[in-house]
Amino acid sequence: NTSAFDEVIKAMWEAKVYRPDGIVEGNETWELVIEKDAETQVDYPFVGLNDKLKGIRQGEIVTITAGSGIGKSQVCREIAHHLILRDENVAYIALEESVQRSMRGLLSISLNKPIHLQEVRDEIPLKQLRDAYETLHKKVFFYDHWGSSDSDNLINKIKYLVRSCGCKWVVLDHISIVVSGMQDGDERRLIDNTMTKLRNVVEELKFGLILVSHLRRPVNSNRGHEEGLTTSMSQLRGSAGIGQLSDIVIGCERNQQSSDHPNLMTLRVLKNRYTGETGVSTYLNFNTDTFRLSETDFNFDETTRNTETRRQTDF
Numbered sequence: 079n080t081s082a083f084d085e086v087i088k089a090m091w092e093a094k095v096y097r098p099d100g101i102v103e104g105n106e107t108w109e110l111v112i113e114k115d116a117e118t119q120v121d122y123p124f125v126g127l128n129d130k131l132k133g134i135r136q137g138e139i140v141t142i143t144a145g146s147g148i149g150k151s152q153v154c155r156e157i158a159h160h161l162i163l164r165d166e167n168v169a170y171i172a173l174e175e176s177v178q179r180s181m182r183g184l185l186s187i188s189l190n191k192p193i194h195l196q197e198v199r200d201e202i203p204l205k206q207l208r209d210a211y212e213t214l215h216k217k218v219f220f221y222d223h224w225g226s227s228d229s230d231n232l233i234n235k236i237k238y239l240v241r242s243c244g245c246k247w248v249v250l251d252h253i254s255i256v257v258s259g260m261q262d263g264d265e266r267r268l269i270d271n272t273m274t275k276l277r278n279v280v281e282e283l284k285f286g287l288i289l290v291s292h293l294r295r296p297v298n299s300n301r302g303h304e305e306g307l308t309t310s311m312s313q314l315r316g317s318a319g320i321g322q323l324s325d326i327v328i329g330c331e332r333n334q335q336s337s338d339h340p341n342l343m344t345l346r347v348l349k350n351r352y353t354g355e356t357g358v359s360t361y362l363n364f365n366t367d368t369f370r371l372s373e374t375d376f377n378f379d380e381t382t383r384n385t386e387t388r389r390q391t392d393f
Contacts, residue, residue: 123160124373126360130347131326136246137284138352139277139323143291143314144330145303149343149364149371150290151175151183153330154249156371157288159187161247162217169219169239169248171232173255177220184218185210192369219243229256229272233279240283250276252290254316269317277323291320306333311348325351328359341366342376 119133144150158168172180182194188210193199239245280287294315301307309329311321327349341364347356362371
């Protein structure tokens with residue numbers, strides 16, 4: 079069969095060099111170099127963070143870490159509320175609180191009043207509460223699940239929130255509770271696996287993930303982060319994979335027992351893959367009347383921090 083023979087010869091001469099999927103030659107990347115980046119950047123609600131991080135971007139994992147009760151969840155609420163007011167869809171997944179508490183937390187920021195407290199909520203006119211609700215409820219989505227969740231199930235929920243609900247930003251508070259109910263007791267391995275899945279889905283769908291992680295107590299120290307101890311990457315609880323797979327890591331520091339500044343929080347950039355700038359970015363003051371965090375120019379240097387910490391703990 080001459081035609082079949084000709085086809086074989088043609089196939090041999092026109093055969094392309096085999097290349098596995100995903101391999102790209104350098105001479106094919108010029109368009110990638112010169113094309114403009116997608117408009118995926120939104121500013122943080124805090125000037126100091128913007129100075130160091132140049133905004134928050136889709137396709138990145140931003141990990142916020144602190145000791146227990148320092149206020150990392152409140153930082154997440156402030157960021158989420160800020161994004162919503164900029165017409166961004168936000169998925170707010172807080173696994174240690176109910177959907178009711180999450181929504182009330184966001185509305186508290188709108189109203190500058192802690193409406194999760196019954197006595198405060200009773201004082202607010204219903205119309206004022208409803209007006210605040212109307213500005214938020216179409217742009218925020220929640221996952222109604224208390225406590226631990228299988229990581230695969232959680233990833234599927236996140237995919238739905240991003241693809242079907244149009245969420246460009248996902249807040250996940252926090253990663254340890256995701257793995258706490260799993261049968262395998264190796265927390266480090268479970269967190270490693272979960273972080274890898276989260277990294278993959280962020281790369282695939284190009285949304286911004288704001289992740290909360292706890293810190294473990296430092297070895298050879300009689301002080302904890304609750305007394306204002308400086309945060310570091312090495313103290314991320316459970317797995318080094320959290321730091322390795324995050325693009326940005328922000329440590330929140332506050333001395334809860336301070337006699338002078340118990341409501342003053344330091345935000346320290348521990349990792350910055352975007353610009354490389356790290357260190358203290360800004361100071362936030364927590365207003366106990368409004369339950370809001372606001373930026374302050376208070377100069378809380380390391381000497382002051384260490385002196386005050388010793389005064390509170392060495393007795």
